Amino acid sequence: MTLSGIAKQFRSGILDNNPVLIQLLGMCPTLATTTSVANAIGMGLAATAVLTCSNILISLLRKFIPKQVRIAVFIVIISGFVTAVELLMKAYFFELYGALGLFIPLIVVNCIILARAEAFASKNPVLPSAIDGLASGIGFTSALVVIASVRELLGNGTFLGLEVLGKNYPDAVVFILPAGAFLTLGFIVALVQMLKNKADNKKCEKEAVAEALEKAATAAGEEVQA
Amino acid sequence: MPDVLKKNKTLFQSVKMVLVLFLTTALTAGVLSSVNSLTKDKIEENLGGEIRKSFVEMFGEGIEYQALGDLPAGAEAIYEITYNGKTYYCVSVNSSGFGGDINILATFDKGGRIAGVSVVSHSETPGIGTNVFEDSYLAKFRGKATADEVDAISGATVSSKALKSGISTAFDILAGAGMISSGGEGK
Incomplete structure (x- = not known):
C-alpha cells in the first residue's frame, strides 16, 4: 500500500469514479436529501460512516462468507450499521435526527454501499477497503453538497440557512421541490461530462502531437542516415 | 471436520x-x-426534554405541568399546565402526514382558544413538509379559535392539513372530556 496508491484511490472515489456524478448510483438519497446543504452534509456523513464500517467488516469476513449467501450477509451487516447509526444519532444528534429521520433507514438500500461491498471490499484486504469506503463516501458527500448548494441557493436564497441573495429574492420554489432535484442533477451531470470530454480530448491531442513528433524525428533520422 | x-x-x-x-x-x-x-x-x-422545551417555548420559564391519567381515545397524553395562575390543557395527538405520523402537542386555554402548538416528532420531507413546523408558522395558531383560521403553506398541503386536523382532534378530545369549553371552535 503505497502513498501514491492511496492518493489514486481517493482520486478515483471522489473524481474519476464519483459514485453519484459518474456512476449515477444512490439516486434516491441524492434526489431526496439535497433540499438544504445542512441535510446533504448530515446524510453524506452518515452514509460515509456506514460505508467505511461495512467495507472494513466485509473485507475482514470475506474469506468466511460463502459465495451463495454473500448478498444476504452484506445486507444484514449494512442494515446493522445503519440501525446503530440511527440509534446513536437519535441519542446524541437529536436535531439532525429530527431533520433527516425518514432518510436514515433508507441508507440500507443506498446502492453505493452494496456496490462497494460487492465490487471492492469482498475482494480486497482491510486497509484498501477502508480507504475505498472513505473515498467513495467523500465523493458521495461532496456531490450531495454541490447539488444541495444549487438547490438551496436558487430555491430558498440561502446557503446553510444564511440569507445570501437578500430578502427580495423571489424564491424559485421548484428547485426545492422534487422536479428541481432532477433538473439540478441533470445539469450538473451534463457539466461534469463536458469537463470530462474536454480533458479526454486534450489527452488525445497531446498523444497525437507526441506521436507526430516521434514520426518526424525518425523520418529526420532516416534522412540523415541516407 | x-x-x-x-x-x-x-x-x-x-x-x-x-x-x-x-x-x-x-x-x-x-x-x-x-x-x-x-x-x-x-x-x-x-x-422528554423536547416536551418540556415545547412548553417553555409556548409559555416561558416557570411553567408547571403534570401528565393526567385516564386518557380518552385518540390522545397519546394529556398534560395540565399551570402558568401565571391560569390553567391550560395540552393534548399529545398523532396525525398522519405525508411520511408517517406527526406527533403534535396542542395546548388550549379553558375557553377553548389555542394557546400554542408544537411538533415533537414527524417523518415529513425535509425542506418541504418540514416548513410547516417552523416556529414562525406554528406561532400563527396562537390565540386563534380554530385551526382553520390559519392558511396552509403552499407546497406542503398534506403536512399543513395533517397539522390542522391534529389540532382539531386535540380540541375535540378536550371538549369531549369537558376540560375546555367547546364555544371556541364555534360549535
Whole structure:
C-alpha cells in the first residue's frame, strides 16, 4: 500500500469514479436529501460512516462468507450499521435526527454501499477497503453538497440557512421541490461530462502531437542516415 | 471436520451457508440490542426534554405541568399546565402526514382558544413538509379559535392539513372530556 496508491484511490472515489456524478448510483438519497446543504452534509456523513464500517467488516469476513449467501450477509451487516447509526444519532444528534429521520433507514438500500461491498471490499484486504469506503463516501458527500448548494441557493436564497441573495429574492420554489432535484442533477451531470470530454480530448491531442513528433524525428533520422 | 461431512462436500457447504448467515444475523442482533440499551435512556431523555422545551417555548420559564391519567381515545397524553395562575390543557395527538405520523402537542386555554402548538416528532420531507413546523408558522395558531383560521403553506398541503386536523382532534378530545369549553371552535 503505497502513498501514491492511496492518493489514486481517493482520486478515483471522489473524481474519476464519483459514485453519484459518474456512476449515477444512490439516486434516491441524492434526489431526496439535497433540499438544504445542512441535510446533504448530515446524510453524506452518515452514509460515509456506514460505508467505511461495512467495507472494513466485509473485507475482514470475506474469506468466511460463502459465495451463495454473500448478498444476504452484506445486507444484514449494512442494515446493522445503519440501525446503530440511527440509534446513536437519535441519542446524541437529536436535531439532525429530527431533520433527516425518514432518510436514515433508507441508507440500507443506498446502492453505493452494496456496490462497494460487492465490487471492492469482498475482494480486497482491510486497509484498501477502508480507504475505498472513505473515498467513495467523500465523493458521495461532496456531490450531495454541490447539488444541495444549487438547490438551496436558487430555491430558498440561502446557503446553510444564511440569507445570501437578500430578502427580495423571489424564491424559485421548484428547485426545492422534487422536479428541481432532477433538473439540478441533470445539469450538473451534463457539466461534469463536458469537463470530462474536454480533458479526454486534450489527452488525445497531446498523444497525437507526441506521436507526430516521434514520426518526424525518425523520418529526420532516416534522412540523415541516407 | 467430522468424516461424514468430509465425504459429503455439498452437504458441508450448505450447512456452512446456513451457519454463516445465522451467525451474522445473530451477532448483528446482539450488537444492536446492546447499542439500543446504551442509547435508550438518552433517547427517552431527549424526547422528554423536547416536551418540556415545547412548553417553555409556548409559555416561558416557570411553567408547571403534570401528565393526567385516564386518557380518552385518540390522545397519546394529556398534560395540565399551570402558568401565571391560569390553567391550560395540552393534548399529545398523532396525525398522519405525508411520511408517517406527526406527533403534535396542542395546548388550549379553558375557553377553548389555542394557546400554542408544537411538533415533537414527524417523518415529513425535509425542506418541504418540514416548513410547516417552523416556529414562525406554528406561532400563527396562537390565540386563534380554530385551526382553520390559519392558511396552509403552499407546497406542503398534506403536512399543513395533517397539522390542522391534529389540532382539531386535540380540541375535540378536550371538549369531549369537558376540560375546555367547546364555544371556541364555534360549535
